Amino acid sequence: MKKNNQNEVVANENVAIKSLEEEYIIEVDNVSMEFYTRDEKIDNLKELIVRLIKGKAQKKTVQVLKDVSFKLKKGESIGLIGHNGAGKSTLLKLIAEIYRPTKGTVKVNGKVAPLLNLGAGFDPESTAKENVYLNGAILGYPKREIAKKYKEIVEFAELEDHMHIPIKNFSSGMVARLGFAIAIDVNPDILLVDEILSVGDENFRRKCAQKVNELRENGVTFVIVSHNMQQIKSLCQKAIWIENSEVMAYGDVGEVCEKYQEYCKEQKK
Amino acid sequence: MTTKPNVFQKIGAFVVKKSKSFKKNANIVRELVIKNVKIQYRNSVIGVLWTVLNPLLNMLVMYFVFSTIMDFGSKQEEDWFSLYILCGNIMFSFVRNATTQSLPSIVQNRGLLTKNKISEYVFPISKNLSAVVNFSFSMIALIGVMAVVSFFAPGSAFSYTLIFVFLMLPALFLFSFGLSLVLSSLYVFFRDIQHFYTVFLTLWTYLTPIFWDFGLFKNKEDMKFAILETVVNLNPMFHFVEYFRDIIYRCSVGFTPVLETFSTLALLYVIGLISLGIGILIFALTRRKFIYNI
Numbered sequence: 001m002k003k004n005n006q007n008e009v010v011a012n013e014n015v016a017i018k019s020l021e022e023e024y025i026i027e028v029d030n031v032s033m034e035f036y037t038r039d040e041k042i043d044n045l046k047e048l049i050v051r052l053i054k055g056k057a058q059k060k061t062v063q064v065l066k067d068v069s070f071k072l073k074k075g076e077s078i079g080l081i082g083h084n085g086a087g088k089s090t091l092l093k094l095i096a097e098i099y100r101p102t103k104g105t106v107k108v109n110g111k112v113a114p115l116l117n118l119g120a121g122f123d124p125e126s127t128a129k130e131n132v133y134l135n136g137a138i139l140g141y142p143k144r145e146i147a148k149k150y151k152e153i154v155e156f157a158e159l160e161d162h163m164h165i166p167i168k169n170f171s172s173g174m175v176a177r178l179g180f181a182i183a184i185d186v187n188p189d190i191l192l193v194d195e196i197l198s199v200g201d202e203n204f205r206r207k208c209a210q211k212v213n214e215l216r217e218n219g220v221t222f223v224i225v226s227h228n229m230q231q232i233k234s235l236c237q238k239a240i241w242i243e244n245s246e247v248m249a250y251g252d253v254g255e256v257c258e259k260y261q262e263y264c265k266e267q268k269k
Numbered sequence: 270m271t272t273k274p275n276v277f278q279k280i281g282a283f284v285v286k287k288s289k290s291f292k293k294n295a296n297i298v299r300e301l302v303i304k305n306v307k308i309q310y311r312n313s314v315i316g317v318l319w320t321v322l323n324p325l326l327n328m329l330v331m332y333f334v335f336s337t338i339m340d341f342g343s344k345q346e347e348d349w350f351s352l353y354i355l356c357g358n359i360m361f362s363f364v365r366n367a368t369t370q371s372l373p374s375i376v377q378n379r380g381l382l383t384k385n386k387i388s389e390y391v392f393p394i395s396k397n398l399s400a401v402v403n404f405s406f407s408m409i410a411l412i413g414v415m416a417v418v419s420f421f422a423p424g425s426a427f428s429y430t431l432i433f434v435f436l437m438l439p440a441l442f443l444f445s446f447g448l449s450l451v452l453s454s455l456y457v458f459f460r461d462i463q464h465f466y467t468v469f470l471t472l473w474t475y476l477t478p479i480f481w482d483f484g485l486f487k488n489k490e491d492m493k494f495a496i497l498e499t500v501v502n503l504n505p506m507f508h509f510v511e512y513f514r515d516i517i518y519r520c521s522v523g524f525t526p527v528l529e530t531f532s533t534l535a536l537l538y539v540i541g542l543i544s545l546g547i548g549i550l551i552f553a554l555t556r557r558k559f560i561y562n563i
Binding site: 045046048093097098112114117122125126130138139140143 | 292293296297299300301303304307308311380381382383384385386387458459460461462465557560561562
């Protein structure tokens with residue numbers, strides 16, 4: 001018994017030290033990411049054998065991210081900007097631990113709710129209700145907790161009359177509303193958002209913005225990919241500008257956005 | 270005072286982390302199984318009753334076809350033949366369902382895998398568990414046929430040996446789960462595995478004594494039958510099917526001594542564990558690459 005108590009004290013001390021050490025909620029350290037190029041991808045045995053005989057089965061890689069680093073403290077938010085295909089979404093997936101970096105490390109201390117492409121995690125044949133439970137389980141919540149939140153989620157998505165309909169019969173706006181409602185109702189520490197804050201009709205958009213502000217005031221960290229500079233400036237303290245897989249600028253949101261906008265103007269000329 | 274946690278705390282943290290992720294995955298698997306079973310018979314009038322009817326109707330077709338072709342020694346044998354077919358059929362159907370459903374399961378769920386952090390294991394596991402649910406429904410059909418046969422033919426199929434069913438099913442599950450792991454991971458990289466496996470399943474069905482009796486060939490001294498005997502003995506499903514028949518009715522009517530069933534049970538677990546071992550090995554080695562190939 002005594003020994004147990006002692007251990008507990010030591011553990012508590014360690015927790016205290018840990019929290020000092022790990023004040024960063026996201027640490028991305030020198031991360032590089034490589035993919036195999038699509039045209040070299042072999043997805044059947046026949047092709048593999050043919051290529052082996054021809055001696056053309058070498059792998060070609062393409063660099064998507066190169067030496068990206070940033071750190072976020074709890075409550076801080078960051079915006080990722082850059083042109084299409086620059087590697088922003090890949091960076092989000094690295095933070096969500098869906099991808100593993102080829103080089104470097106990604107450390108995340110907290111519960112992550114990935115909001116990448118709303119409704120992608122839904123099963124079209126299942127009803128909306130079943131999908132809420134499945135998605136809740138994927139985000140790490142036991143059944144009874146989802147049951148508690150279920151009403152809240154449905155109310156927020158304004159889909160009270162549609163929960164027993166298969167998702168395949170939903171409009172894309174309805175799907176997006178449901179996806180958003182689930183993701184924000186699971187109390188995440190970190191929300192990863194990929195260009196989806198402009199879903200639904202005017203009414204719902206206003207509600208989203210309200211909820212996002214509420215979450216931000218509660219200290220939720222946002223990592224946002226967006227082409228809307230206004231939105232990024234209003235939500236984030238920091239920004240990182242990625243172009244052709246490399247970091248062009250990183251730091252205060254105002255400065256980075258300004259640099260990016262200047263660059264865009266020059267490109268147009 | 271140390272800044273680094275000691276070994277025990279590290280182990281403790283590891284256990285906590287693992288049990289948390291286990292709970293999370295168990296929740297996901299439960300939801301997936303419910304979804305699979307529900308979707309299967311959505312929009313059908315008699316719904317889940319099909320799982321009972323399907324093996325029954327299959328049995329009737331085979332019974333009708335083979336009892337007219339084959340010449341049974343006695344009326345008694347003919348009556349037991351329906352049970353013989355049904356036993357083989359539901360065993361093989363379980364493995365066929367579990368594996369063919371699992372095969373595309375990783376690729377089918379690319380929507381979930383590419384947008385969420387989620388363990389790849391949950392998909393083949395949930396497909397196998399859904400097959401277990403279907404299997405339990407088809408057991409209702411089996412119990413019905415057992416009752417009918419016991420009523421018309423001399424001897425009863427119901428005896429205490431039926432408890433062996435519960436002892437053997439985990440072994441069957443391990444076998445089909447191991448095979449599912451291999452197939453689902455290979456399918457990510459080689460999409461033509463599906464075609465190969467369909468053809469292989471046909472071959473496998475015929476090499477398993479579902480409607481024919483291996484005993485018919487046992488005494489023939491011919492090179493061809495010697496080869497057939499080796500092949501059939503190497504077929505894991507042969508052992509599962511025969512064992513199932515032993516405990517469902519052969520023991521109770523005295524065809525097979527009960528003691529023999531213990532050594533066969535051990536063999537089934539060896540088969541199951543080997544399959545699981547190979548499955549986990551291949552799956553674990555390849556699963557990190559799934560995300561880039563689906």
